Amino acid sequence: MKKNILLLLFGLFLTKTFAQDYFPVNESVHNKNNNYTAFINASIYVTPTQKIEKGTFLIQDGKVIAVGNNVKIPKNAITINLEGKTIYPSFIDIYTSFGIEKPRKNLTPGREELSYDTKKTGHYWNESILSELNGYETFKYDQPKAEELLKAGFGVVGTHIHDGVAQGTGLLVALNNTDGKNQIISNKITNHFSFNRSALTNQAYPSSLMGSMALLRQMYFDLDWYKKGNSDTKDLSLEALNANEKLIQIFASEDKLNSLRASKIAKEFGLNYILKGSGNEFERIEEIKNTNSKFIIPINFPEAYDVSNPYLSNQIELADMRFWNQAPTNLKVLSDNGILFALTTDKLKKTEDFRTNLLKAIKYGFDKTKALEALTTVPAVLLGKSNEIGSLKTGSFANFIITSGEIFDEKTILYENWVQGNKYVINDVNLKDIRGNYNLTIGNETLKWKIDGTAEAPKSEIITSDAKKVKNTFSVSKNWISLLIKSNDTIKSNFSRLTGFVENTNNFFGKAELYNGNQVNWTAVKTATFVAVKDTVKPEKPNPIIPTTFPNVAFGNTEKLTAQTLLFKNATVWTNEKDGILTEADVLIKNGKIVSIGKNLTDASATIIDAKGKHLTSGIIDEHSHIAISKGVNEIGHNSTAEVTIEDVVNSEDINIYRDLAGGVTISQLLHGSANPIGGRSAIVKWKWGQSPDEMLYKNQPKFIKFALGENVKQSNWGNINPTRFPQTRMGVEQVFTDYFQRAREYDESWKKFNTNPKKEKAPRVDLELQTLAEILNKKRFITCHSYVESEILMLMNVADKFNFNVNTFTHILEGYKVADKMKEHGVGASTFSDWWAYKFEVNDAIPFNGPIMHNEGLVVAYNSDDAEMSRRLNQEAAKAVKYGNIPEEEAWKFVTLNPAKLLHIDDKVGSIKVGKDADLVLWSDNPLSVYAKAEKTIIEGVVYYDIEKDLEKQEAITRERNQLIGQMLQEKNKGMSTQDPTKKEKKEYHCDTLEQY
Incomplete structure (x- = not known):
């Protein structure tokens, strides 16, 4: 009995003593063990590709001393026999907020609380540029979180403050729960950026994604100017950017399209961002590969939807269902395309899900060696720390995991995670099997x-x-x-x-x-x-993967489309040229161009399209659209935002693109909204469904910018609040134009003076806003102006005359009929609505005869949509010119084709059917002005982007795919897997006056 009691007490004493090693200790009373520790008879992965069998692994003072088969073990070494066990390098996560308190977001301010200037002195003018912040200054070691990461196999993490556009520096931390002195490996190792405004500021700018991109560009221009000694004042934010230029630059793009946007900025300024992605890179893998960027990839795979209720499941978008199915393939796709990437726990609900999701990715084809590299050697290389972490080579930190076997086997047990030679026990490696x-x-x-x-x-x-x-x-x-x-x-x-x-x-x-x-x-x-029951259950096969489409949403194409040689036979051809409307005519298109128009045309290589009884027209051009724009149509942060551009934020995934194609629209001008007198630059796009945003941009497009007049810019419609931004009145709007053009003139003159004599003159600061306005003064950029009231229309033409330029287009222009003669004299065109009126006070005088009256005065008149729904039936809007103004059909059709092409200065390439022009065509089932007419084929540069017959096939395929995915999700639920509730995503359709904060 005494023996048993003594044994029990001794065991309890050992347990207590053993447990104490896992908590911080007071160094003044703790004798650190400087002995060697030798691990023998283990399988050792020195690197993911270098494995030693029955090896010896020797460590001392937190470092690897030797590893191999013939390592001499010192006499005073502690020897641990790991026969049957495996040693791996501990994992590295270089993108976390470990030990840094999450910035507390301010309550969404009423706009009366928004500030338009910063109150901070000695820093950059915008409070979302926080480059002077250093993560180590607020870092506090988080032991509970460290234990979560240690259990998941991590030994080192990079951490930083996740706030702002420029977020400051990050540090590198060893998850060493024992030795507090050595936890920080590097105080400053990374420099961080994102497209997100700071959560801690009420400064209005930026309020949109395009605003964030413009802010980044301006910041880099300012940095270059500042580095050259041109500033008379010290700026701590720019000082920090300059000091941290040689650190690893990490950009949190958080989306595949944002990754393309961030890489574009990097290319412009000669930067080398490591992009922190989102897991949807596989959907645009060709474009992602072409960025030549390195990535940090999360593996926060979505849960299946609970689709047991058929009514609720109908609310789930096909793209979301498909993403659940395809997301586990992302790592394999990236790896197969030779893209270098590290893995991160970021965005996971629970750290313990990391291993589960990684094993799932491996089940879906991700190579195990690549997986280990993405957690060890790759992040070490990205950080420039390969000599210290990521491997078990001599001289590296003794950061390693002891496992029961192959680390990515589901049955493998993680026993211990050693960090800098200090042991953290996950499971007892010496546990005896008493079964x-x-x-x-x-x-x-x-x-x-x-x-x-x-x-x-x-x-x-x-x-x-x-x-x-x-x-x-x-x-x-x-x-x-x-x-x-x-x-x-x-x-x-x-x-x-x-x-x-x-x-x-x-x-x-x-x-x-x-x-x-x-x-x-x-x-x-x-x-x-004990005899283990043989597992007769076959390994569960992964769900069949739905093929990726271009874009990867409903109605996406199964492959990227290419131009065809097409011959339309016996069509009624609306040429929009002097030949007028041809009957029983043939049109041949080849290599994206119209090559021949006539009768009895032949081409052995062409696909023949029988167009007898059908009408062939040039594609519809929408001069004023707001579809396919990401994260904000208005940059409301300033009264002039000429520095922002819609070209940055084209959303190639928007289903409205496909709907426009179904309505015969081939080209649109995507305009900034009308929240400020001087808005942003526009983007002219061809709706090449399935292509990337950059591929949709009209090549060598003329430069346009959106201006605005009226109620919106003076904030009459911003809600029941007291706006504080200037202007508040119509006369204030005029003053904004005068002030900014005067500044732009002075800016332009300063650059011309400097360029004439750069050795004697001080270099002006590049100002993207004034640079854009100077382009207007130099007649290199055109204005499209949102307008309603005749007095304001006359006002802007007077301002333009004062500064010696012309307004290109008045859009909306619902009182244009009152001042058509003055507009003709000024040389401005009109892009209007056919019959919108009385939807707000300043359109009370609108009439449906407006367009015809301006046309009859000799103005170039177009009808636009400004609306996602109307853009699908602009052919019917054109017909209203016939109804209300007795405009001949052929001329009315030009309101949505040739005339908007003229307003956009692209009529030399599009807008009519003429040999040599782009093959942007629409085949209609009937007279295109008829309410019964359907677009049967919509063609851009010889590529059929919409086909009414294939559309029916796509609809049937979507039904089959939804049923397949619903079946897979029901199986997930029946297996007891976690599911998420189905939710309907409300997609905001942008209009001129849409206000939101990105």
Whole structure:
């Protein structure tokens, strides 16, 4: 008995002492062990591709001293036998917020609380540029979070403040829970950026994605100017950017299209961003590959939707269902395309999900060696720290994981994670496997005891001599057994408590305290060895993967489309040229161009299209559209935002593109909204469905910018608040134009003076806003102006005359009929609505005869949509010119084709059917001005982007795909997997006056 008690006490003492190693200790009273530690007989992965069998791994003072098969072990070394075990380098996550408090977002301010200038002195003018911040200054080691990461296999993390456009520097931290002095490996190692405004500022700018991009560009221009000594004042933000230029630059793009946007900025300024992606890179893998960027990739795969309710499941977009199915393939696709990337735990709900998701990605084809590289050598290379972390080479930190076997095997156990030579226990590596059958003798009573389950989590079954099961609770910790037996079912409190230590798995013993208080000895003698039941269940196959389309949404193309040689036979051709409307005519298109128009045309290489009884026209051109724009149509942060451009934020995934094609629209001008007098630059796009945003941009497009007049810019419609931004009145709007053009004139003159004599003159600061306005003064950029009231229309033409330029287009222009003669004299065109009126006060005088009256005055008149729904039926809008103004059909059709092409200065390439022009054509089932006409084919540069017959096939394919995905998701739920509730995504359709904060 004394022996057992002493053994029990000694075991408890060992357990207590052993546990203390996992908590911070006071160095003044702790003697650090400087001895060598040698791990022998292990399989050792020095790197993901260098493996040593039956090797020796020697460490001292937190560093790797030697590794190999012939390592000489010093006499004073502690030797640990790891036969049957494997050693791997600990993982590295270079993108976390570990130990840094999350910035607390301000409550969404009323716009009366927005500020338009900064109150900070000595810093950059915009409070989302926080480059002067250093993560290490606010860092506080987070032990609970460290333990989560250690259990997942991580030994080192990069961390920084996740706030702002320029976020400051990050540090590199060892997850060393024992030695607080050595936790920070590097105070400054990374410099961080994003497209997100700071959560801690009420400064209005930037309020949009395009605003954030413009801010970044201006910041880099300012940095270059500042570095050259041109500033008379010190700017701490620019000083920090300059000082940190040689650090690793990490950009949190958080989306595939944003990755393309960030890489564009990097290319412009000669930068080398590592892009922190989002997991959807596979959807644009060709463009992602062409960025030549390195990536940090999260693996926060979405859960399946709960589709058991058919009504609710109908609300889920196909793209979201498809992404659930395809997301686990992202790592394989990136790897197969030779893209270098590291992995991160960022965006995971729980750190423990990291291993689960990674194993899922491996099941979907991601190579195991590549997976290990993405967690070890790759992040080390990205950080320039390969000599210290990421491998077990001599001289590296002793950061390693001890496992039961191959690390990416589902059954492998992670035992220990050593960081800088300090051990963190995940599971007991010395745990004895006590599974088997035993005779359990407690005092004078013998029972049958069966222990199965797993070695780490064994299960207990006890049967009496008369074959009755005995209720029991069983646990093993550090080879100490605790067993609670229900001794009598009739008396609830009758329990016997057994404890003991396992030295020999064939025969172990301990002390029992019976329910009546008596103490007796107990023994367990093995009668049969545990035999694992052979797993006959076949490994579960991954869900069949839905093929990626271009774009990867409903109605996407199964492959990228190419130009065809097409011959339209016997069509009614609306040429929009002097030939007028041709009947029974043929049109041949080849290499994206119209090559021949006539009768009886032939071409052996052409696909023949029988167009008898059908109408062939040039594609519709929408001069004023707001579809396919990402994260804000208005940059509301300033009264002039000439520095922003819609070209930065074209959203090639918007389903409205496909809908426009179905309505015969081939080209649109995407305009900034009308929240400010001087808005942003526009983008002229061809709706090449399936192509990237840059491929949609009209090549060598003329430069345009959006101006605005009226209620919106003076904030009449901004809600029941007290706006603080200038201007508040119509006369204030005029003053904005005058002030900014005067500044632009002075800016332009300063550059001309400098360029004439750069050696004597001080270099002006590049100002993207004034640079753009100077282009207007130099007649290199055209104005499209949102307008309604005649007095304001006249006002802007007077301002233009004062500064010697012309307004190109008045859009909306619903009182244009009142001043058509003055517009003709000024030389401005009109892009209007056919019959919109009375939807706000300043359009009370609108009439449906407006367009025809301006046309008859000799103005170039177009009808535009300014609306996602109207843009799909602009052919019918053109017909209203016939209805209201008796405009000839051929001229009315030009309102949506040739005339907007003229307004956009692209009529030399598009807008009519003429040999040599782009093959942007639409085949209609009927007269295109008829309400019964349908666009049967919409062609851009010889590529058929919409085909009414293929559209029906796509609809059927979508139904089949949804049913397939619903079936897969139902299986997930039936297997007990976590699911998410179906939610309907409300997509905001942008209009001129849409206000939101990105």
